[in-house]
Amino acid sequence: MSKRRVAYYYDPDVGAYSYGVTHAMKPQRMRITHELVSAYDMLPKMHVLRAKRASAEKMTRFHTDEYVDFLSKVTPENARRLTYQGTRFLVGDDNPPFEGVFEFCSISAGGSIAAANRLMDGHADIAINWAGGLHHAKKREASGFCYINDIVLGILEMLRYVPRVLYIDIDCHHGDGVEEAFYTTDRVMTCSIHKFGEFFPGTGQLSDRGRGKGRGYAVNIPLKDGITDESYRSVFEPVIDKIVEVFRPSAIVLQCGADSLSGDKLGGLNLTMHGHAHCVQYVRSKNIPFMLVGGGGYTVKNVARAWTYETACALNIENDIDLNLPWNEYFEWFGPRYRLEVLPSNLEDYNLKDGSLDKVREEALRHLSELRP
Template structure:
């Protein structure tokens, strides 16, 4: 099952902001033009209510998100710093609707998996892993991942969360730091003040959740072979130890080579190899997006990964679509990593 809201790609964080929801429209266009929609059920998702968001977030924070607009922002001066809204996480037109769309899609994906309507649910608009209970962080306002996992926990005794974004999945780790029912596994760049500054290997969880947070800090420049050499045994070990009945995979595409904010050297095939490996574990799977700031490569990766999840090979020649010029000069799904 694949969730797509035709409005989700039309929001703008603001001029010069690296997070561009338009990448979602470009991804969807490729998925459609490759004909992948024929192989899956495509749903217009449910929109999350404030009640849904408050399963994790505080009521005062969600109430603020619902009410603040670029027009009335001056009346919220105190709240802006209190809720960490401003530079990285600006107030933009339709902010609450945007959160409602991407969160609703992740939540509905979890519900469909719980009801055994599908084996894999895909929401490329989700995966906003930095948002905290009381505040926004790192371009993320509502933590759709945490809300989806809370839904999965109604049916699943143990849920495994895997994060291949270049940034540490701090918001998800923090939410489940004290429980043994969710294991969080994050592979990320760590050190040199790289955002968010957390995720060293000694953050293990606490109380009942001790040893249920796994962090794999990596240096810049890591390539496909080295990444997979770490990824595969870590996941195999985690599977053996934790024995989850369900997996949530955050596929942040800022770990790709050439990302505007990233510094890893993964190819689209290399990033996809991790997704394929998780699919082959054969458990119910919720697949989410995340970071990714070079729009053409985000669209390439998530389209290719959609094809891998469907086990449906696609041509490396990009089909003509309304964003065709984004993929110049080579118009290939798999550009060379330099």
């Protein structure tokens, strides 16, 4: 099966929201991605859909009524009062109460919920929501630029139809909100690969594996700075193979956080666009209903490059793509080379020092082989 029916969720309003001029998170990256996807003439090759915005009620399938009610009312003006002087719901400066924050969340979450339904009703084999992937949001508070956890809401939707969902997270941060939501169930396996050690959010050690019935159903792959395509692939492939063998997922959600790319403003890993996209190609090759969401990514032009190329991978047309960028509205952002590429840097791969990568791979595989096949 090489041609897949791809559903692509995009809301033209999403790029207009702003976390604030100095904030690292730039919703504009979804608009630039869309512009590139369009310039490469991919839109006619998929179902381009604008999802219904998620209602407050839908959000409370995971979040508390009190938190969702707060988000629906908060504005830059009333935030101090509604957060009890910054002690509840939005703690610290990572999650500002920006203008339109609730609508922004309803676009992101609406996309992931619609994408889940589109896969489950059999109308698509792959569904994409680049505005989703906000993996840190907690049941009763915002965290790490994430307010509403669209991924948890999408997976909960899938669990109404199928017994088991696999969640894979290649953002360079730990997917803590999704892991926590499903930590005690054996119906969702979560696997996050992330930078670990004096890095946000600080969770996700190799030994964190789930609890109770969920013991063994959380997989954490902690990394050090500078991981290359080759090193990353040497853990990604065997771990995903083993998970698919022992867990037999009915559907897969891949969070494609692009802050694991080389040159990211917050990252510190050294993946190229091709190395990052290899994860999409590899998951695609499993022939299991598959949802792609966005996530982090702070060097905006590279985020747009990676997600554009990964849209091509979903369509299985990546080999037909001209890596010289076509003319588009944002063309000047992509100089001096004007290419669809993210090149590696000369950063050392600290994962190869004292065999840490080999140890992490072996340990994760050993844990997985302890699960009943």
